[in-house]
Amino acid sequence: MMAKIIEIGSAKGGVAKTTTTYNLAYVLKEMGYKVLAVDLDPQANLSTCFGIEDTSVVQITIGHLLMNMIDDEDMLDANEFILRRNGVDYIPASMMLSAVEAKLRMEMGAEKMLSYVLEPLRERYDYILIDTSPSLGALTINAIAAADEVIVTVNPQLLAMMGLQDYLKTITKIRNRINPKVSVAGILLTMCEPRTNLCKTVIEQVQDTFSGQIKVFEARIPATVKVGESIYYSEPLLEYAPGCNATVAYTEFGRELIENEG
Template sequence: MKTIALANQKGGVGKTTTAASLAIGLSRQGKKVLLVDADAQGNLTQMLGWPQPDELSPTLANLMGKIITDQPVSANEGILHHESGVDLLPANIELSALEVTLVNAMSRETVMRQLLSTVQDRYDYALIDCMPSLGMLTLNALSAADSVIIPVQAHYLPAKGLEQLLRTVARVKRQLNPKLEIDGIVLTMVDGRTTLAKGISEQIRQAYAGRVFASEIPRSIRAAEVSVENKSIYDLDPNGKAAQAYENLTREVLNIGRQPKKHRSDLTR
């Protein structure tokens, strides 16, 4: 199982939509995929059709709590099945309390890694939708991951926050997870009609040459509606530009393991 963390400490960059769309895209290519909602707001859980995440049990918080207290986790415990073919480990507000608990836990950065190891034989991919912060849960996700995908909105401030995230990833690679790589940066909410968006996209591609996915996710009303319609972009607008962009991104992600090592990002060095 390859585990990918989708991370950006800046909120509102299309991270959750990208996590869901990429996971469903991989599923459509015949891959067995587990989505992990690692945000106490439960946006991914709601997006996939569970509008009251606080009523769900068990969730990611409960299962990580079991790992902390050395209790066994049973097969398929807490995992929900979505009609698109992906599975979901949901989250709710209890995750906020767990983050406080993690501070004093033994091996606190590796709790999520231990949890995901219990299902690694059943999936081809696990995608972790990280919360928009660089706290203990995000460190857990980065410690559990084989690689990171960084969604970045083609605006000045979200792009400016890239360096802080990259420093965090580099620190996790040095201290906690030597295998961690950066698969790449994916530009989201790109408005090709504006000079500003085009300019920032070009700046990011120049600054991180070879480390930005070719696929750009366009700004799309349909993509924004995914979160309220409880449908994937492939069902909501199968012939639209956003669906095509996510299909292209899916192909790029599938090709990563088939390409020479030099294609992989050395941003973590």
């Protein structure tokens, strides 16, 4: 079996993209799948979740691998750059990614660099999850160009909704021009406070807008302090707070995602 590559993205920051990538990786691992998480954000928040306090001292990051591709150098051995924590493999990021992004703008075939890095790793995993930055720059385009599916995270606030349409347009452009196989797995609503009227209104709006076109996952990730605490301690919710409502929601989301594949 070849890994399915899933990009987790959004055109807005603060919508729990990184939290979703991190916790989904552990939910899938718990279900018995082999998972690789890739941090493609220069801020390296996912790397921090995995317990790396200072990303500048990491020997080989995703930035180094992309730079190798840009310079037409040989791919390094996977054992040199894949790190592991609690049963999940990951490739960390660092601020070097900002320099890589600038360089990508001037490269021929720049959109495919991440694909070249990840393709040889497909046979080692069931799922490869990519966490991206909230900008629609060269790195995010690389992630969507490498992906089989995209999960779009949306925080039920009006501004986050506005970014959603832009993001979906970008995915359509990339499908038409670069990566015909990419599809939207669905929209995941995060940081939900179901008791508020705004949250209810936006959820209804998302369902009405995309009904019959794009799946809106039934699982909704609630806003809870446990999420922030678990990241502070570099532990996935499954370990830090197994019974909390966000952990239950992420587990349901993982199941729903797998059932979708069927």
